Amino acid sequence: MLSGLLKFVLGVFLAIAVLIGSGVAVALYFMNRTAIPPTRPIFSNDSPALQTKSPKATDKEITPSSSSSANPAASPTEPPEALPPGAYRGRVSWAEGLSVRAEPNQDAERIGGATFNQKVIILEESQDKGWQKIRLEGGKQEGWVKAGNIERVE
Template sequence: MLSSLLKLILGFLLATAVLLGSGLTIALYFVNRTAIAPARPTFANDNPQTKPDKPKVTQVKATSIPKPTPSSTPSPTPTLSESPDSLPPGAYQGIVTWSQGLSMRDQPTLDAQSVGGVAANQKVIILEESPDKNWQKIRIEGTDKEGWVKAGNSKRVD
């Protein structure tokens, strides 16, 4: 009878040790999983410090292209197209001074649709001002994105 009692106590202690050990292992696993920081999300209006990759251009070899004769085909006249970096008359370069960046709108009103954003300290081209001088039409430098922002949140850069 003593050996049966000893086996019962030993079996109970062994089962308790196995349950505690596995419970502790599972708890440590979940604690370690929650300690890992998630990746930082990126948003469309973030200001990346690197320029976007240029699209890859593959060159195509021409096998035989007939050369036009100068008398038969008129040469097209070159057209002047405005590049995104050129300044229209009356426009000037500026920089966003509002520390949280600005929302660009399609019309110079607070109720207008948002068309994008400009980060703080980003260079812009100020194209025009609204008649009441409360809004400025800007173009983000190096792009063709244009929109209206509240006046007073940018300064002129020489």
């Protein structure tokens, strides 16, 4: 009788432990699945760089060009923009892009943005090294972004 009661109590505790363990495992599984952000959709009007890549590819496929016609297309891209002293090239490594601000602080006016993988020129850093002054490559817009979100490109 005593051994039957002991088996019953241990069986109940074991059943509760299995239910709690499986519940925790299922909860952790679904929490991890929902924590993964979906891939960012790319639309044709999001990045001008994407729009320029596809026409070049189709132009090459449509007209096989000789070496003389390839040189004029390459010559405008050959001379890189002259960099000011101490400046270097980089690209935006933050997946959501960056807000370009008028001054190096979070409350400053937002004057533009830089998209993911966009090429920029880093002109200077703030005194506290928390902000970087950038110029968007191929444009005249300059502003400040948070440091650590731009990868140096040689």
